[in-house]
Amino acid sequence: MRWMVLLAGAWWQAWARWRGGLAARIFFAATLLVVVVLGLTFGLTSLEAHRTVDESIRRALVGRRRGVQAFLAGRTTALAGMSGASVQVPQFRERLLQRSRGDVLDQAEEYRHLLGASWVLVTNDRGLLVARTDYPAEFDIDLSRGALMAGALSGEQADGAWLDDRAQRLYMAVATPLRASPDAAPQGVLVAAYEVGDTLAQEIKQASGSDVVFFALDTLDRPHVVASTLPREDIERVLVADTAALRRLQQDSAGVGLSAQVAGEHLVGLAGPIRSAGGSVYGGFVSFCSRDAELAAFRALPRTILIAVALGIGLALVIALALARQA
Template structure:
């Protein structure tokens, strides 16, 4: 049940990719919105903090202006001659009346007057007070020196007041006294500040122990008292507030209180809600676009996968052509990434499976093929060890010869012989210009191998035969590729050098062509592609085959082409004086080594073979596959040499009527490969492989 539900909720790889991508997009978008919201909140708090600082500055300016206004009125009041005379004469009753009148005119809460020594003469709020020395108070001391002084003071723990002192000056003389006017900082002032700044304000006094007491506030007294200990922010009844403090000092600079401007955090983001709404709207639109992009991305990612799955299904059904075409289309439609690499690899694999299928069909149709052990001119690097059963080639079961016999006198071996005490000979596979090849069983590892012995008569006539065989192995072992017959060991027994090689279950291309005749163009193409890959691997190692022909091309029972017999292979010239040179075409006992029908004209004339000589031979092999033979079909060797060396090769294969459907670009490739002039041929096997890949 859970699996079915998952299948409905996650419809295939596309749905899962979409959900994963959408989840990532949503998480990223949510994180971005959260970060934007936090950032906006922090910006709003910073703005609010700057606003509080400005409100505190404005409050301080309002208090300063209030002090200047009070000082200005006091200075005007003390200018009257009558008032100065009363103070100078110390007429206390009249001075007390002047204190009452001054408080009324200055709208002060109280006024007191001192003489020139700072002794209290009268005080409006305490009519009986007199004779108290006040010269030690900085406010009064400054006025006695002729200056207008201002400051703040506190009384009765919670009364905060603003006060000014002006000197009472007689022209041309020292001050005869001072007038001190005081206004209490009350709720009315706090409300005026609130109206001017747009924030709540709390005025407070300072006790000697540093505690703060509310003097006046625009907030409820309890809430204001709760906020006083905070320096920047605090909570009251789950409400958060931002605060900004400023000190109030006496005329002597001693702090006696201060004020605090307050703003509720809930009121800070007046525009933050709009910002959040904009963020949410933008986030919703972004989410919709991101989900659409995620779906398109999921389709783009999974479309090649679905195409590759279709290719795999076609391959399972045996339709390798459709499967390979589908895989190539998937690779062409995707960008360069892992999916493209996978599609290309699958397309190559399916194309190779198709090639093998075509060659297997050719083997099955080429009946009857020689059974194991039958004489043939099979290649020296391997051979056919297969028999036909019910229309299909199957390998003959390995049998251990019993009893094992020593080889017969004369250097040749027969089935049942044991060579070198290790190799049980089962059949002779073929004879070439340099040796004889047998199918044998390696008794040490219980593995079937191809055993190649140098021809006995060549040992007697050619002193360089041993050296040539050693060179053959050294060169062949440098090439490691699935389309090349693998060479195992070089050893010697009783003076006879021999090579053990991979045994190929199948038949040579020469045997197939003799049994079946020309091949269809698509089958020849399949064979040519494998041959081009083998030559490319050999040439990359600096090895030239030198004797490429149908008899040296082995088609395994599973359709894999194997290139064998590097007996005439030579090391490509690397340039420089140390590079080895061949004698005329490579000779053994004065005879030309190689097959003249497939040899390039310049090699027949004694030039050193290079990669273009192998490509010429490849072109001749393709010609034989398409037409059933080479274009040089004459009666005598002299006529053959005359035609090959003197006349240009035909530009198209002499194909029978049945092969008129051979593509023109394949004709052109064969013509280029078999051009008499080496410079007119393709430069490398890789270039030939690329052209073959483009031929439909």
């Protein structure tokens, strides 16, 4: 700091002695011009760098959002394929259609282990619950009104989100009609589901390299986190504070942007919906990336310009010192 004070003093001394001369005026005008130009260059470059980073983050988030959707679609397709193949086995199908509810529940539990599903349920041809592995005491509940079950009862395999309000958990479910042949009327429906939980979120992070948060929406469209690779308490506050933005997922197919501060880091995210078989938004996910990390690659350029500004000012002060000594 001392040398800066000395040089500034020399500059002021030179100006005091030479302010009446044409050479001094030209010198100081040129110095001021250099400083202004370098300062403007620094500001414009910094602004352009931030704009470039924001565009880069947006493109990256769009790609990661598609990656999450593809991951979920792939997992659901695999579950649907295994379910469809299983119900083609007559012995398996007949055991699920037995009158003994205990036998049906046992067979459903075996099937759940075979698929690695979170739960499995079976209904009769009217959509009445026969057995469900995660709530074994429940039966004779009418499930035919939902789009997922209605599609399977009409003879078509269907899939979509399934929200368990009691456990506050979100699942992806596949409903497969139980019938002897493709032309036969369904005798019942088999539903298998996997949970959208922390394990799934970690698998997606390993595959995509980005943090992801899954949330479910309650009846008032308020979000609550069901899975996350980020601290739940921090990220849930962000989602609750931006409930209005998440409501736009009902119509916005391009995704909804979010911003969060987590552990002192500025995160930028893009949300996507998770829909039921009928198209209703039951929840969604947000892919996040660090804006600070993306900016790190651009910080070297503004730093270089800042050094150039400092060198320009320093050179001007040295010249001012030389002029002051000659006077």
